[in-house]
Amino acid sequence: MTKSNNRLAVIAALFITLIFTAPIIWMVLAAFKNISDIYAIPPVWIPDFSYLDNFVLLLSENWQYLLNSVIVTLGATAVCMAFALPAAFGLVNYRFKGRNFLADWILSTRMMPPIAAAVPLFMVFNTAGMLDTIGSLIIVYAGFNLPFAIWVSMSFFRNIPKEIIEAARIEGCTWGQTFRTVALPLAKSGIATVSTFVFIFAWNELLLALFLTSREAKTFPVVISSFSTVTKTYWELISAATIIQILPPIIFTLLMQKHIVSGLTMGAVKN
Amino acid sequence: MGGIVLENVCKSFGEVSIIKDINLEIQDGEFVVFVGPSGCGKSTLLRMITGLEEVSSGRVFIKGQDMTDEKPSSRSLAMVFQSYALFPHISVRDNISFGLRISKAPKELIEEKVSYAAKTLGLEKLLDRKPRELSGGQQQRVAIGRAIVRDPTAFMFDEPLSNLDAALRVQMRVELIRLHDSLKTTMVYVTHDQVEAMTMANRIVVLQAGRIEQFDTPVELYDRPVNKFVAGFIGSPKMNFVSAQPAADNQIRLVDGTLISVPGIAHEDMTSNMTVGIRPEHLEYSHEQGDWCGTIVVEEQLGSDAFLIVEIPGVGSVTVRAVGERNYHGGETIYLTLPRHRCHVFDNHDNRISPNLSTQCTGTVTALHSA
Ligand SMILES: Nc1ncnc2c1ncn2[C@@H]1O[C@H](COP(=O)(O)OP(=O)(O)OP(=O)(O)O)[C@@H](O)[C@H]1O
Ligand SMILES: [Mg+2]
Numbered sequence: 001m002t003k004s005n006n007r008l009a010v011i012a013a014l015f016i017t018l019i020f021t022a023p024i025i026w027m028v029l030a031a032f033k034n035i036s037d038i039y040a041i042p043p044v045w046i047p048d049f050s051y052l053d054n055f056v057l058l059l060s061e062n063w064q065y066l067l068n069s070v071i072v073t074l075g076a077t078a079v080c081m082a083f084a085l086p087a088a089f090g091l092v093n094y095r096f097k098g099r100n101f102l103a104d105w106i107l108s109t110r111m112m113p114p115i116a117a118a119v120p121l122f123m124v125f126n127t128a129g130m131l132d133t134i135g136s137l138i139i140v141y142a143g144f145n146l147p148f149a150i151w152v153s154m155s156f157f158r159n160i161p162k163e164i165i166e167a168a169r170i171e172g173c174t175w176g177q178t179f180r181t182v183a184l185p186l187a188k189s190g191i192a193t194v195s196t197f198v199f200i201f202a203w204n205e206l207l208l209a210l211f212l213t214s215r216e217a218k219t220f221p222v223v224i225s226s227f228s229t230v231t232k233t234y235w236e237l238i239s240a241a242t243i244i245q246i247l248p249p250i251i252f253t254l255l256m257q258k259h260i261v262s263g264l265t266m267g268a269v270k271n
Numbered sequence: 272m273g274g275i276v277l278e279n280v281c282k283s284f285g286e287v288s289i290i291k292d293i294n295l296e297i298q299d300g301e302f303v304v305f306v307g308p309s310g311c312g313k314s315t316l317l318r319m320i321t322g323l324e325e326v327s328s329g330r331v332f333i334k335g336q337d338m339t340d341e342k343p344s345s346r347s348l349a350m351v352f353q354s355y356a357l358f359p360h361i362s363v364r365d366n367i368s369f370g371l372r373i374s375k376a377p378k379e380l381i382e383e384k385v386s387y388a389a390k391t392l393g394l395e396k397l398l399d400r401k402p403r404e405l406s407g408g409q410q411q412r413v414a415i416g417r418a419i420v421r422d423p424t425a426f427m428f429d430e431p432l433s434n435l436d437a438a439l440r441v442q443m444r445v446e447l448i449r450l451h452d453s454l455k456t457t458m459v460y461v462t463h464d465q466v467e468a469m470t471m472a473n474r475i476v477v478l479q480a481g482r483i484e485q486f487d488t489p490v491e492l493y494d495r496p497v498n499k500f501v502a503g504f505i506g507s508p509k510m511n512f513v514s515a516q517p518a519a520d521n522q523i524r525l526v527d528g529t530l531i532s533v534p535g536i537a538h539e540d541m542t543s544n545m546t547v548g549i550r551p552e553h554l555e556y557s558h559e560q561g562d563w564c565g566t567i568v569v570e571e572q573l574g575s576d577a578f579l580i581v582e583i584p585g586v587g588s589v590t591v592r593a594v595g596e597r598n599y600h601g602g603e604t605i606y607l608t609l610p611r612h613r614c615h616v617f618d619n620h621d622n623r624i625s626p627n628l629s630t631q632c633t634g635t636v637t638a639l640h641s642a
Contacts, residue, residue: 163356166323169343170350170427171370171417181373185360 024246031055031239038235054240062223066244069203069220072134073248076141076202077195080149083142085191088153089179093165103154110147118211125212134217137209141202149194156190157183192259200249220245274299274457275320275425280329282315282481289315291481292329297459299334302451304468305461306504307478313461314429316478320459321348321427334424349418350427353434355410357402357417364398367416374421388416391450408439419450425457432467440464444471465507469493477501499621502548508578508590510548510615517541523616527585529562533614535626545624546617551578551592553613556599561606565589570601581605 030038031054032047059066091103121140122131130136160183168178184191206221213222224241227234253260275297282290289312297303305313318324320331322343331339338346349370357366365372367388371381389395392412402410411431418426428447432440448471451458462468468475469489477484477492477500485492485501496502502510518524522532525547533547555561556579565583579591579599591607599605616624 161354161356163352163354164358166343167350167352167356167417168358168369169323170321170346170348171421172344172373174342174344177373182358 027239027242030235031243033236035236054236058237058240058244062220065218065223066220068134068217070248072137072141072219073199073202075134075138076145077198079138080142080145080198081191081195084146084149084153084194085184086179088150089157089183091150092154092157093175106147107151114144115207118208121208122211132213132215132217136212137217137219140208140212141205145198145201149198152194152197153187153190156187160186189259192256196253196256196260199252203249274301274334275459276332277320278330278332280319280331281327282312282319282324283327289481290319293481293483295476295483295486297457300455300457302458302460302471302473303476304472305459305476305478306463306465306468308504309463311478312481313478317427317429317459317461321350322346347421347424348427349421349423350429351411351414351418351431353430355402355414357410357413359402362399362401363394363405363413366402366413367420369417370421384420388420391419392416407435408443411435411443415450419454423456425459428458428460430461430463433462433464447471465505477504495623495625496615497623499546499548499617499623502615502617502623506550508551508592510550511554511589513547513549513586515545515547515616516543517545523547525586527563527583531562531609531611531614533611533616533626536616536624537627540618540624542619544619546621547609548615548617549609549613551590552594553610554589554591555608555610556591556593557606557608559606561608563589563607565605565607567599567601567603567605570599579605581607583607
């Protein structure tokens with residue numbers, strides 16, 4: 001490739017990147033502006049990054065909802081994995097009547113749109129007196145991710161050679177010991193991959209949180225949505241909140257990245 | 272007392288019946304090899320002993336105890352797999368001690384056993400490596416080490432050497448024989464390598480399509496195969512088969528018209544459409560005269576042996592194994608003779624018609640065989 005050609009490609013790539021990241025760039029800049037600077041014409045391109053009033057105001061009023069989000073997300077991820085991993089291991093390694101049917105049936109529950117369950121869930125939790133609790137959100141998020149988590153984990157457990165599981169059993173392991181000492185360590189990258197997806201789902205979920213929470217258990221996405229009202233949109237707060245909202249998934253993904261990459265390509269190449 | 276006993280065991284996968292009513296009694300301390308064509312159920316039978324595969328019906332006894340419904344973990348067997356099946360995430364040391372650690376053996380005992388196994392198998396320098404940092408032969412040794420430290424009731428091997436190169440296979444074969452001599456533990460070994468079967472086994476089980484064709488010592492299988500299948504399966508190159516009919520005076524008429532009389536075969540045992548079998552190494556050959564005259568189609572010269580494929584009019588192609596022979600080449604004419612006492616005769620159901628020899632004759636046969 002010639003040099004000018006090369007340069008053209010880079011410019012094109014930059015341009016496309018700019019289009020995709022423009023909203024995010026705009027938001028990052030807006031988070032450090034006051035409301036009049038946001039609407040100023042000509043625009044204030046580079047704000048004063050030491051201006052932190054938006055963040056201070058946002059967090060002082062909403063820190064407990066951010067905490068809710070953290071607890072719900074970590075809780076849902078943990079609960080979901082705690083059920084999905086043994087279930088997937090069992091579905092892969094146990095032989096029993098109706099195994100394939102059960103596996104397909106689990107996946108089929110995924111086909112229902114979550115909103116279809118919103119009203120029934122509302123009624124169930126209402127009756128149980130669990131509306132607007134963190135526990136109910138953890139149950140719902142873990143439950144909605146279970147089919148996906150089980151299915152993806154199954155493919156990772158399937159990649160463990162059958163003989164290795166059999167060797168463990170002959171060496172004296174019960175199924176539980178085989179699961180803990182052999183299957184889990186070998187499916188590490190799969191676990192990282194699945195839990196990242198569950199984490200991101202639970203962290204970003206808005207619809208069900210709107211339905212099932214009102215004050216106590218409100219999560220951070222609900223807070224963000226409340227900044228856009230019929231009469232006014234608080235762009236400076238939305239921007240600051242969005243930055244906070246997108247940070248944890250990025251951090252979590254970076255931490256898991258090494259495992260995820262090897263997880264997603266596992267089985268593509270031998271060994 | 273009592274090694275492994277299988278009583279009327281059957282196995283079906285869905286509708287397909289794979290193991291058909293097998294009865295087998297393996298003595299304590301015996302080295303038994305399962306051989307048979309691919310897909311005949313060798314691995315399945317072995318896995319039924321371990322409990323990895325449940326039996327559809329029948330009973331499995333280990334050391335006199337009914338183990339049919341026991342989990343693999345409670346049968347105290349050890350198994351070495353063709354793919355080694357080492358645990359890739361832990362070191363060689365932890366692989367070897369895996370079973371001991373699971374059964375919560377005391378630390379000193381584990382250390383002692385691991386270092387003994389490592390010394391026996393020459394793994395001392397490799398104990399802290401991960402399995403993927405080892406060669407195939409070393410990995411197989413680790414798998415064997417993992418098996419021996421637990422003092423199992425019996426060892427199960429499923430084609431443990433078939434992923435190794437030829438030289439290493441010979442070496443490991445010798446090591447396994449030595450191991451059996453020193454441990455004196457029952458070993459059940461699946462292979463489709465004839466040499467492994469013949470050299471390692473005390474007794475060999477020949478399987479075909481889920482049934483035992485014959486269970487006998489290697490020499491017995493070679494000398495007195497009960498049927499045509501076993502005769503053709505044991506021995507390499509394969510036994511030559513010629514179809515034949517009964518003739519007058521206790522004689523047998525081969526398909527090309529040659530009349531032979533096999534000692535000890537009575538006329539009343541003969542049936543129409545018999546088969547006469549003769550091993551390639553037992554055919555006598557010469558440049559001048561013999562029962563058959565044919566042309567050498569192919570000469571396979573191995574140095575130690577020459578395998579001559581001979582085309583005989585009216586008979587077909589026959590293989591001759593000529594030990595150390597250098598003087599016969601492709602395209603030449605060759606005369607072949609069937610030593611009568613070396614001929615195996617099979618009836619129309621492919622079962623061997625056993626020669627009813629007098630004591631004097633049996634003596635000659637035995638002497639010839641041991642020669
Ligand atoms: N889990 C299974 N489900 C269905 N059929 C099976 C299963 N395992 C084995 N079989 C069938 O049983 C038969 C015997 O298999 P097995 O593995 O015992 O053969 P083998 O004698 O060990 O052959 P090889 O020499 O190729 O290893 C085969 O026809 C195989 O297809
Ligand atoms: Mg097999």
